[in-house]
Amino acid sequence: MALLDVRDLRTHFHTEDGIVRAVDGVSFSVEKGKTLAIVGESGSGKSVTCLTIMGLNSGRRIDISGEAIFDGVDLLAIPKDELRRYRGQRISMIFQDPMTSLNPVHTIGRQLREAVQLHADVTKAQANARAVEMLKAVRIPRAETRLDDYPHQFSGGMRQRVMIAMALINNPDLLIADEPTTALDVTTQAQILKLMNELQRDFGSAIILITHDLGVVAETADDVLVMYAAQPAERGGYEDIFYRPHHPYTWGLLRSLPHLATIGEDLKPIPGAPPSLLNPPAGCRFHPRCPYVMDICTTVVPEFALVPGSGDHRAACHLDEETKQREAATILTETLADSA
Amino acid sequence: MATTTSEETTRPAPLGEELLRVENLEKYFPITRGIIFQKEIAKVRAVDGVSFSVRRGETLGIVGESGCGKSTMARCIMRLLDPTGGKITFDGQDITRIKGNDLMRVRRELMMVFQDPYASLNPRKRVGYIVGEALQVHKQGTPKEIKSRVQELLDVVGLNPEHYNRFPHEFSGGQRQRIGVARALAIRPKMIICDEPVSALDVSVQAQILNLLKRLQRDFDLTYVFIAHDLDVVRHISQRVAVMYLGKVVELGTARDLYEHPKHPYSGALLSAVPIPNPRRARARVPVVLEGDVPSPINPPSACRFHPRCPRFQPGTCDTIEPLLERKEGSDSEVACHFPLETWPMSDLRLPADSTPR
Numbered sequence: 080m081a082l083l084d085v086r087d088l089r090t091h092f093h094t095e096d097g098i099v100r101a102v103d104g105v106s107f108s109v110e111k112g113k114t115l116a117i118v119g120e121s122g123s124g125k126s127v128t129c130l131t132i133m134g135l136n137s138g139r140r141i142d143i144s145g146e147a148i149f150d151g152v153d154l155l156a157i158p159k160d161e162l163r164r165y166r167g168q169r170i171s172m173i174f175q176d177p178m179t180s181l182n183p184v185h186t187i188g189r190q191l192r193e194a195v196q197l198h199a200d201v202t203k204a205q206a207n208a209r210a211v212e213m214l215k216a217v218r219i220p221r222a223e224t225r226l227d228d229y230p231h232q233f234s235g236g237m238r239q240r241v242m243i244a245m246a247l248i249n250n251p252d253l254l255i256a257d258e259p260t261t262a263l264d265v266t267t268q269a270q271i272l273k274l275m276n277e278l279q280r281d282f283g284s285a286i287i288l289i290t291h292d293l294g295v296v297a298e299t300a301d302d303v304l305v306m307y308a309a310q311p312a313e314r315g316g317y318e319d320i321f322y323r324p325h326h327p328y329t330w331g332l333l334r335s336l337p338h339l340a341t342i343g344e345d346l347k348p349i350p351g352a353p354p355s356l357l358n359p360p361a362g363c364r365f366h367p368r369c370p371y372v373m374d375i376c377t378t379v380v381p382e383f384a385l386v387p388g389s390g391d392h393r394a395a396c397h398l399d400e401e402t403k404q405r406e407a408a409t410i411l412t413e414t415l416a417d418s419a
Numbered sequence: 420m421a422t423t424t425s426e427e428t429t430r431p432a433p434l435g436e437e438l439l440r441v442e443n444l445e446k447y448f449p450i451t452r453g454i455i456f457q458k459e460i461a462k463v464r465a466v467d468g469v470s471f472s473v474r475r476g477e478t479l480g481i482v483g484e485s486g487c488g489k490s491t492m493a494r495c496i497m498r499l500l501d502p503t504g505g506k507i508t509f510d511g512q513d514i515t516r517i518k519g520n521d522l523m524r525v526r527r528e529l530m531m532v533f534q535d536p537y538a539s540l541n542p543r544k545r546v547g548y549i550v551g552e553a554l555q556v557h558k559q560g561t562p563k564e565i566k567s568r569v570q571e572l573l574d575v576v577g578l579n580p581e582h583y584n585r586f587p588h589e590f591s592g593g594q595r596q597r598i599g600v601a602r603a604l605a606i607r608p609k610m611i612i613c614d615e616p617v618s619a620l621d622v623s624v625q626a627q628i629l630n631l632l633k634r635l636q637r638d639f640d641l642t643y644v645f646i647a648h649d650l651d652v653v654r655h656i657s658q659r660v661a662v663m664y665l666g667k668v669v670e671l672g673t674a675r676d677l678y679e680h681p682k683h684p685y686s687g688a689l690l691s692a693v694p695i696p697n698p699r700r701a702r703a704r705v706p707v708v709l710e711g712d713v714p715s716p717i718n719p720p721s722a723c724r725f726h727p728r729c730p731r732f733q734p735g736t737c738d739t740i741e742p743l744l745e746r747k748e749g750s751d752s753e754v755a756c757h758f759p760l761e762t763w764p765m766s767d768l769r770l771p772a773d774s775t776p777r
Binding site: 120121234235236237264265266267268269270272273291292293294295296297298300317318321322331332333335336337338339341342345346347348349350352414 | 484485591592593594621622623624625626627629630633634648650651652654655656674688689691692693694695696697698701702708709710712
């Protein structure tokens, strides 16, 4: 059984302008010890999905429906106090910007200890020992002395390591990482991704990785969910998404990346911009930007259907299977065939 | 909004004479202590002896991690910051110390596009004003002429000329970056310095802006200095690329040479850290993961600044003799390293034979 099973999740915000359907029917599951990557453009609902699961954006002006079954318990149905016991202990989260998610006026030692003591009945010394152990695990040099430092005394990459240490300090079953490396340089990003990989191997946590970087997805993901305008466009194993993509939006993403074969050529961007979620297009939400648009796309919402002959590869598109396979093959030769 | 068709492939225009020459450029920021009697206690060596030249019609890419001095250098060339030392020659004229009207004249030909399309447009001004401001400042025509020129510019960058009276917040990130580009084009500059122009954009929109920049370069005979930390983007748009580390250029060569045969160990590490959007190749390669962080530019390491992190470090040489940026035998690129890479391990990795779609 999956560790986390999200079914038909919807998060609707009531605003002065109308209802913003930030997440509108998203389903996915995460297996123990695996990494699920959620990809999509800004505003596609990646972050709101995860915040909703963590119970971090509930309020009176928000409608939430659907289920998020974590280890047999629906996180969306349990009271807040109970949810708090899960958060930080069995499920934890890393945010994009480590400077704004650490408290600038407390030492990192105090912040790390707090994470331990909130969930376990331990002494300060024991919590301290655990904090040092975690800082060592994320390879921060001189861990014992650095406990007394404040967040501003660390570099960006080091701060993100502290965040990871804090997130993993209670051995969570699930780690949600929201763009954990977007603010970092490539060399630091490589260090952090390697570290997350090793920690996943050692601690066996499942990871939900939110990112817009297909390169990062290719390096780390087991399964991929591609989101477009608050809905899933495509979902499958990483090989399905990169080598047999079945949705024109995924094709567009893969095609718009610069690579060896595009040198001296124009790139092939997806025309236009993502739609407003206040008033999304009828039918398939991608149809105004889709080069393969047909009449049916403008009126009928495509089913998030299983790709014939696949295990659990789904895509929401009206195109026929033959065209999809042909396009997938073209894209593979266009984008991935370069060797340098 | 794809504005060009694929048959109009870009061929690099025949390169003209040198348009910009930067020699030994230095920019130090003082660190002071004391309130009334400020005493300088240290210097941040943000740019420390950078030399390169850019030819007319060319795109020079500049890559490096945050804090390596890329943006400071761009601001020195724009004369938004005064360089501490060195010389900048633009279009045959020494612009290092010029002031007043001379500087105004140069700024008509040298423009900049900034990274953050949200922060670089005045939210209280209308798009027409933002794009036409330079025309007003440089007194290029009557208000009516300026308006029609602005509308023409909006059309050129793929925006609706009727949106002349809108405010920046009414546009998406990609559209705002188009406004930034239109503003830079307004007074027909010779050179545009692009400081991370696509870093804040989603990939699909990023591709639109890159295509736009390439088309404008063809149509208006522009020269670009293109600063970015995304190596794939830089490779796509540049003919030559300079790699910077801690205020210095460590390698400078054609994009092809640099990406296929990097010579400096730092360039190699940087290239191997770029995630590859192809899972089988990404998982098959052995990355060179650099340990530690970029050292502080206040007190940089001796001699070769990369030596504490370098996999090819040789004690006695790298930490005592500073390597100069020079051409090595049998290569067109310049590299500042005592022990440059002879082979590039990633170059013989090919797409596995079994990766055809089932």
